[in-house]
Amino acid sequence: MSRMVISTQSLQVLVADDEPVSRTVVGAMLKKAGYIVHFANDGDQAWSQLDGENPPAIALLDWEMPGLAGPEVVSRIRGRKVPTPTYVILLTSRDSSADIVAGLKAGADDYVTKPADQDELIARVNVGARVVQLQSALAERVRSLEEALANVKALQTLLPMCAYCKAIRNDQNYWQKVETYFHDHSGVSFSHSYCPNCYERFVKPQLDALDDASQAAQKQKRK
Template sequence: MKLLVAEDEYTTRLTVQVILEQWGYRVDSVEDGAAAWKVLQKPDGPQIAILDWEMPGIDGVELCHKVKVLDRDTPVYVIMLTGRDAQNDILQGFDAGADDYITKPFDENELRARVRVAERLVTIQEELAISNNELRAVLNHVEMLQSSLPVCTSCLKVQHYDDSWRTLKDYVEQKEDPRFLYTICPHCRK
């Protein structure tokens, strides 16, 4: 699983990165919000982001807002890791779309537990996205099977799904329409 650590303080960023890599995660590590945003927009971007609140450029709260509207099959799981520990700050972080919130200084075991929860949720979301895509494909297939197949009564051409008209022979040879089941009849087998 791929994670992003966005933290402007070098020691904290390196510490978190090393800990995560020791646990077997692939980690992208950046020092500001703008660099984090670039990484998160990639099609193969990280599934989990650990964001500091106060960073140059785009701060963690603004970045969290931006991440939550990304067009992805599965949303990025965001953990805010910050020194801001006032209840109002925590609520503001969650209101921005953070999925979890850890205050500094952090406990390594707590970080591990929360990252594992994030990993489980991301995995479930990915499985659901795959199932939804498969279901959509099946529903499209059923819809196509239930639709009628227009045939011209004069020339016997068949209307293709792209609205072109083809001879039945051309249409069947394309083997694109799932309504046709291709087999060999008993007469032709002989």
């Protein structure tokens, strides 16, 4: 299961703030901690990155931005139905506890006051990274369980089997050997052997025939 663990080093973080000095400082702090940093100058840019392909796992959003403000971006993020939701940290002023409450109610996971203290910022982003990793491991687990469940369902349904050669018709309308079909849908492997009835019917006559043939050959030699 270790392949599911995303290293903190490769996590992408979005820093969205219209104020360039703060944006640059926060970005430099995150880079130093090993994160891959993306920037947005306003709420619209932030949303287009978060709604795009391969979006950052963690977003630091300024509360007061031109275009879409922080709370609006948060509610759009929460409106998306994805297995691994973005971890959202709001950047707010130290003196606006009403904003903090409103931000958390809107769906933010945490907040950091500006100007950001480096140690506190990184500690909070690391918490976010941990949550993101747990969620993605969980999503992977759910996905593999759903796959297993689908296979179980396939085995429970009526299987069309050839009355003569015992091949099974799969979902793609293709006739598979019974061993192959069960191996594909359940991971069961077959070892080939014979039952006592078949021993009498098929194996013994072959052995007897072989025996007769070798005796005949020896008689021939002695002549």
